[in-house]
Amino acid sequence: MSEDDRDADDVLDELREMLDDEADLDSTAPRKAFDLWMQQQQDAAESTLQSYRYRVRPFLQFCEEKEIDDLNEVTTRDIKEFEARRWDSDLQRNTLNNQFGTLRQFLTYCRDLNAVSDDVVTALDVPDLSKEQRVNTEKLITDRAQEIIENLDRYRYASRDHVLTLLLWRTTARIGTIRSLDLEDVYLDEADRERLREELESGGYANHVIESILAEASLPFLYLRHRPESETPLKNQEGGERIINIAEWVADVLRDFIRVNRDDVTDEYGREPLLSSQKGSGRLSDSAIRNWIYIFTQPCEFGGECPHDRDPEECEARVHGHGSTCPSSRSPHKIRTGSITHHRDQGWPVPDLAEKANTSEELIEGVYDQPEQLVRGASRRSHLDKLDSAATDSDDDS
Known part of the structure; x- marks a missing residue:
């Protein structure tokens, strides 16, 4: 048999194997x-x-x-x-x-x-x-976020709008996570620390474990929990349950909101939502959160000039439900992207930030982290002294 014949036989064998594989499907x-x-x-x-x-x-x-x-x-x-x-x-x-x-x-x-x-x-x-x-780079940049929060602080202090925007920016959390918060998930004062002790005791934790947890729990903080049975699941389920520390001044806003402006209602499952609503189920919906965020992030919302030469009195984007049609408005996800970038610009290590934002380090570095190069470069200047000190130590050793 010639070499060409053998090659032809090999091809036929391969074809037969392919046909046999298809026949076995x-x-x-x-x-x-x-x-x-x-x-x-x-x-x-x-x-x-x-x-x-x-x-x-x-x-x-x-x-x-x-x-x-x-x-x-x-x-x-x-x-x-x-x-x-x-x-x-x-x-x-x-x-x-x-x-x-x-x-x-x-x-x-x-x-x-x-x-x-x-x-x-x-x-x-x-x-x-x-x-x-x-990466879609249209994040909410730090200057705009801080300007929006300052306007809310000045004109709508401790309102639901104020609390919603503040928590989205300061926690890096997804809107579903913020929406899921109940009053009992907010720990602001020593009374809340004792409440946490009682919850841990009823959960069957040993005393030494409880004391260890309480020692690590530094007030004020939010305790995020996965509750799919009552329609507030976390994206990563039990893996999304975590404690997020908040600044004392943020806690002050929450205290005043809960005391004065929060609608005192329960949802259809008997829970007390932090972001409650007189409409629907009693809990602010995802769609409502998106609609409000589109409005808050419009430059004209607090009297600013429109960069698109539109008349705010006649602009379609000023109609509730059409806020996203403003080119300058940003979605809640863009607040999360901007917040994560801001954390990194302020020196937050990727592993710590990934835990806080409940996402992977790879996503932090590859998608969410969109550095402001001048800010990030300035933050690295503090490390220059380490190079000189290392050289000095080397000279001393020699």
Whole structure:
């Protein structure tokens, strides 16, 4: 047999193996596989589940259009055709990165179900992003945040608006976390320390453990807790439970708000929300928080000039529910981004900040931390003396 004949036989053997692999796949409908995959994600936050549905939906629609009733029928050519269609839809590169990344997770699950081959999974190319492409730099910068808080302090002191904005900026927390706070999660005075002792005792903690916890708990602070059974889950569940220390002056604002301005209502589960509301369930909703933050971050909210040559009396963005249409308004997530950057500019170590913000060090450095270079450079000047002292110590040793 010639060498060419052997090469041809090798190719035929490979083709037979591929056909055998496809024949061994289990029959699974695309939407059935998606439903199974989503059932595996039930511990994820609802916002995460919604994003998964949104990102995989175009592929499921593609399968229906191509009359692919069984994932066995999906080929690498189909994957490349789907990719090309999404690229032609004028979506931004970071959007495609998110959609294709999630679709890759789904297809990997399908492979584990033995519904698609490994070639189908690897055929999907998830576009790489530079840091600039991964980060939306329209954060709320420190000067604007402090100006907003000063205006709230001057004109709406200890109002719900004041407390909401102050906590978002000072804690780096997500809006769902701030919304979840109850009165009992706020520890401001010695009476609250004793209340914490009673809670720990009722929780079955040993006395020496209680004393250790109380010794570490420095007033004032917030104790964030995961309560999914009453519709205030934390994004990272029990892993999101933590204590966040607050400054004494922030505690003063909270005391005055609770004493004078807080609506004295309970929610539908009998809990006492810190940010209560006379409307709806008794607890300020996520959508209401977003709407108010869009308004507070508009330059004209406290009498400032509009940088977009609009008349505030006629501007659509001044209508409640349309605040995001102002180019200068910022979402709560942009407050979180700006707050994390501000913490880093003030010298907070990444590990400590990651714990406070309940996110990974990689996300702090790669996404949230958007340094003001001049500020960060100035903060590093304090380390110069260490170089000189190290050289002096070296000379002394010699």
